[in-house]
Amino acid sequence: MDFPIYHLAFFGDRSLIAVIGALHVIINHMFAVGGIPLVVALEWWGWRTRDSHWDDLARRIMFTFFVVATTVGALTGVGIWLSVALINPEAMGSLLRVFFWAWFTEWLVFVTEVALILWYYLSWKSLAGERKRSHISIGLTLCVFSWITMALIVAILGFMMNPGTWITDHRFLSAVFNDIYIPQLAFRTTLAMVMSGCAGLFLSWMFTSAETPMRSKAIRFVSTWILCWLPFCAIALAWYYHVVPPEMVKNLPVALGTQAFEANAQIILGALAALAGLVVLIALLGISIPGSLPRVALLIPILAAIIIAGAFERSREFLRKPYIIYQYMYANRFRVDDYPLLTHEGILPYSTYAAVRQVTPDNQLLAGSEVFRLACATCHTVDGVNGIRAKLSALYLNAPWQVDAIKGYIEHLHDVKAYMPPFPGNEAEAGALARYLVSLQSAVPPATADLQAPASGAGALAKRAPAAATPPAITGR
Amino acid sequence: MDASTPIPKDVTLPLPVPPELLVIFHVVFFAMHLLFVNLMLGGVLLTLWYELRGRVRADYDALAHEIAKTISVNKSLAVVMGIGPLLFINLLYTSPFYGTTTLIGDAWIKIIPLVMIAFLLAYLHKYTWERMHAHKGLHILLIAVVAVLLLSVPLIFLTTINLMLFPELWPRVHGFVDALFLPNVLPRYLHFLLASLSVMGLFLVKWTQTPYFPAEKLFRDLTRLELRQQFYALAFGATALQFLAGPLVFATLPAAGMNLRTMGAVACGVACAIPALWWLWQELNQPTSGAGRRYWHIIGAISLTVMFMVIGRHLYRAESLSLYQAQIAARTANYEQQVEEAKKGVFPQHAIAEKAAASAPPVTPASGYTSPLRADKRFAQGDAIFHQVCFVCHAPATKLIGPPILEIATLYKDHPEGIAKWAQAPGPNKRPPLPMPPVVGKTMDELTAVGVYMLGIGDEEAHKAAPAK
Structure with missing residues (x-):
């Protein structure tokens, strides 16, 4: 109503946000929030067992994460903001006013995170030997900071789905600690860990050679990582589902399948569950027969993780409809x-x-x-x-x-x-x-x-x- | 600003912090963002330059590689340090900023892929230095593409931030290219590019003299002294050229935002740049080992210059948008009042008036008295124009930004042309803090119709106030 309209006649306005947003979430969860703890775990294991192969693998995986996270990851994060402000300036302007201090803190944490990620990766070779312990500490600090950036932003996503008492009291803390917040944070944290394992399986294969026993060891390590986190992820998902406002759950069929496949929502849900089951199966095989797993089998978890994360984001965004901020502002930008x-x-x-x-x-x-x-x-x-x-x-x-x-x-x-x-x-x-x-x-x-x-x-x-x-x-x- | 500029409503939630604090944050963190952007862009341009020269003298190739390594850190910090200022400007200038970005949205959103591709190519360039040695031309092409991409991004930002200052131009601006050629964008861009070279030159002067820079290991015959002289020359040349680019920027600034405070800030900035230039010249002419004893003096003076210029930039923006922002605030307050009343089932008078203007039957005002001026043929036309243009600042009996209609009607009783004349060229007794801008795009007759409408409404308001008369 109060801004010139920016409209993409073919692609559609919301597709712009969806593409940028999905890319960001996948990279953030897989390569940063979940990815860096996995790398630090691999590095720590190598240091403990005095086996430099682990360190080498960790560094190579970190190189991938480092390049992707500091380019596509960082820029799509800004991109979500820019695209939402283009398509729905009313909502963006409102969220910024409600969450200024969260955003401001997140920014300071993010600056630190980027400084740490540069320090962690670029100092890998110089902080070795006697100084390895310091390097691992930098990695651990980086894990904490990248988790905090996500934890702050998740408050905003929860708020959009259910602002709770903020609607009446307009207090900052009511906005942050909305009903959805903690369950969603628990889900995203565990999901990120599982996702990083899915990427780690394939990268372990890529950065090791078949001749050394390292490949099997790494695949076993990462498979164990996935299976450790997966039960917690499932519990958190159930908890999260439980706090979604009941009237939104009614949107689930269209959220999952779009109107075209609304009637097939059960099938889609079943397929997603089957994909998750496939990840479990491959992780189990990764522990029992890591040496005989073919390359294709190691590609499945990473694809499954991308598909499941994408379906989750699409559903979360759609469940909230007709609102952009539940009970405060509709998706059409009117309050x-x-x-x-x-x-x-x-x-x-x-x-x-x-x-x-x-x-x-x-x-x-x-x-x-x-x-x-x-x-x-x-x-x-x-x-x-x-x-x-x-x-x-x-x-x-x-x-x-x-x-x-x-x-x-x-x-x-x-x-x-x-x-x-x-x-x-x-x-x-x-x-x-x-x-x-x-x-x-x-x-x-x-x-x-x-x-x-x-x-x-x-x-x-x-x-x-x-x-x-x-x-x-x-x-x- | 003129009176036909569309006035939007603002986001209605209150600002979470005092605007003064946001201004301070913005000025400080923007300067830091700028520093890293300058280092990043200067780094890319110098990498390209020395890698090209490296084809003739191998030492320069090694130097280019060392400069390329600085890009990784500087580019990441440039991006993250930019997010804070974006946050502050989103809050301080919500309407003008979002309005502008949606107007040139195609260019604005391209910032994301452009920077992303540039960064990926920069990594590719850095990590394939040895591997692509046999394909040097292709390798140089990579950094050239990075340079082109990263040169285009500041241009988009500058165009956006410039267009934001002139909401009155929005109806006439068609897309990015149109906005790019508004006065002041290209001079500011030149100013910025010179700053990038100057800042990177100064950084390299110091860095190549530190023990962390392994000059003896890297080069066959290139010496630290040679580097020192080259980078001082670059910093001196770029800074000296600012004394041409700066006045160009200043001269092309539209008058709207100029005031004594802005000029004062800019003058202080220039005053700090003069000794910096002198010290640069002295260092250039006294080749010694190390960065030289005046190095930190130069850094201090230039930092002050940048700080004053950033402050001046902010003051100029605040001044040029002050009237617009006040009008937005007034319209927002007015709208929120209507929203609250509508919840109680009370609907605004002006919408009824608009409908009346469209469908002719006259509306009897609440007081029961009907001004004879409603019979005037011009009344309905005036009504319509009033509700397009004037209502933002003028209300029947209350003071919004401008005086109430009642007061205007008393002043110009029986002289609607007087109101029209004033509206076309508001007289000298403008009331602070917000003088009325001239109404453009309306004819004398149309404005006289508005005058008739105002006299009519004023007449009715006068009867409301004193019904006994």
């Missing part, structure tokens, strides 16, 4: 508090950068497209990811779309689909939006006009103008 005013007066009069300020009989399509940008475009595109035209086509097929029907649907969408926010505008705006959406049935978007013309009939091109017209609003690019 719950804005609704009494806006559903009466409309969103257009209050939208600083909209092309029109009110719906009139002459500007229905333009006003409708503006309402679409303001109220729908955070999650929907016209023809791209989560495209609205395809959704309506699936609903009404080839029958002529009806303004009144769609208007009625817009006004009651949140009753039908629990993850949709209520429509934020007033009745006139719902009408204009419905008219705009109906115009999409016959209008052809400019980029695909030539391709679609024969299929959608001769009238299509003639009518494309209203929907394709670019409103003279201030838009982002």
Whole structure:
């Protein structure tokens, strides 16, 4: 409402956050929060057993973690912030105000973490022999700091899912110690350890040679690591699931499978469980017959970890719907508090950068497209990811779309689909939006006009103008 | 700023810390971020330069390798030290900053992949130094690509931070390239590049003289003294050129944010740079072993210069956005009041007025008295324009940023043109702290219609206040 709209017409706004966010979580958990404890454990074991092969392996694994974490890991972390602020500046601005001191502390810890990771890796060869103990201490300190950065950010994720008493008291500590916080932190910590083991299995194979007994020893060590953490991870997941607000659990089928595979949610859940079971099996084999495990078998855990972590993140983000901050702000960027005013007066009069300020009989399509940008475009595109035209086509097929029907649907969408926010505008705006959406049935978007013309009939091109017209609003690019 | 600039509402949660504290944090940590960015970029450029020269003289290749090793640390610290300032600016300038980044969002978000790829290539370059010895051209190409990528990132930041100062230009700016060529961006970029060379030169002067730098082991005939002289020359040259680039930046600054305090800060910065330049010149002309006894004097003076310039930069920004920020605050407060009233079932008058303007039937005000001016054909038009432009600062009977309509109507009784004239060119008796900006983009007739509307509303408010009359 108060920022120019940045919109990715094909990729979809939320896909941008999803790609950057998933990449960051996988790298952070696998290579930093979980990865560094694994490396330190390997290094410590080598120091204790006076076997330099362990130290060598630990250093090589650390090189991988170091390069990835200080480039893709660090930058995607900033990227989450930048992309969320582009797509949903209202939510980002609000979260920053609630969590300033957490963010500020996290930043100081992060600066320390980066300094430590540089120190730890770059001093590996100089702090050897007599000074090995110091080097391991640096590693342990690094473990603590990288865990603290995650622990601080997890508070914000928990807050978004359930801010609890903050809604009424607006206190910082209520925001941090929300109901979701500790269970989620327990889950992420143990998940990170398991994930690092999954990566460690493959890297152990990669950085050792088949001729030495080191390969088998390393695979056995890392397999034990996975199996030690896995039960705790399962318990933490159950605890976490238990504190998710009950109405959100209803979103789980769509969260897991998207609407297309909503009905198959059980199968997807089963497949994820089977993947986890496969990891257990391979870890067991890694302990009993480490020398005979083929390379492919060692690739499965790392892929399984990526898939499970990705599915978890997607589900967590989706369960929270229709909110971006539960009971405070909807995913469409409007606060719950804005609704009494806006559903009466409309969103257009209050939208600083909209092309029109009110719906009139002459500007229905333009006003409708503006309402679409303001109220729908955070999650929907016209023809791209989560495209609205395809959704309506699936609903009404080839029958002529009806303004009144769609208007009625817009006004009651949140009753039908629990993850949709209520429509934020007033009745006139719902009408204009419905008219705009109906115009999409016959209008052809400019980029695909030539391709679609024969299929959608001769009238299509003639009518494309209203929907394709670019409103003279201030838009982002 | 002009009166047609769209005024957004702010995020409504209160700031968690006093803004003064955020300003101090921002100035201090931004200077630190800048230091590491300068070291990183200077490092990349000098690595490229010496690796190229290394094709003629092998010692320079070894030197380039040593400089390349500094990039790993400096680049990581540059990124992490940048996060704090980003946090502070997000809070201090929420509306202007997010507004700007969404406007040039495609370029803004590209910062992430650009930096990511640059960092990965920098590691590849560093860790394949020996292995790619037979393919030197390709190896040099790697660091050249890193240089291009990392040179483009500050340009995106500068364009963003510059565009943020001018919300009145947003409706006219179409994308990144357009914003890039606004005055001041390219001069500031030049200023920044010279600073990177100067800072890295100074760093290398000292570093190549320390025992940690194994010059004797690395080089066949390149001496520490030679290096000292080269890096002092670089630092001197780049700093001297700042005396041309600096005035260029200053001259292209739009007048909006200029005030005595900003000029004072910049003048102090320049005053510190003069002795630094003199000491640099002396060190350059007295080749001795070690960095020289004036080294820390130079570092101190240049640090002061940077600090003053960063403060000046902040003061300029605060000044140029002050009116805009105040208007945002006023509009936000107004909106929040409407939100609270709507929860109780009371809806704002202005929306009703807007509907009236659109659908013609006149609304009878609550007092029961109807001004005869409502019959004037211009009243409805004035009403509409008032609610596009003026309502941000003026309310019927209460003082927002500007005086209430009631007061204006008393002053200009029967003279709507007077209001129009004032609006086009507000007179000299502007009231501090926020003078009214001229309304642009509206004709005299349109503004006169606003005058008619204001007189009408003022008339009704006067009757409300004294119904007996």
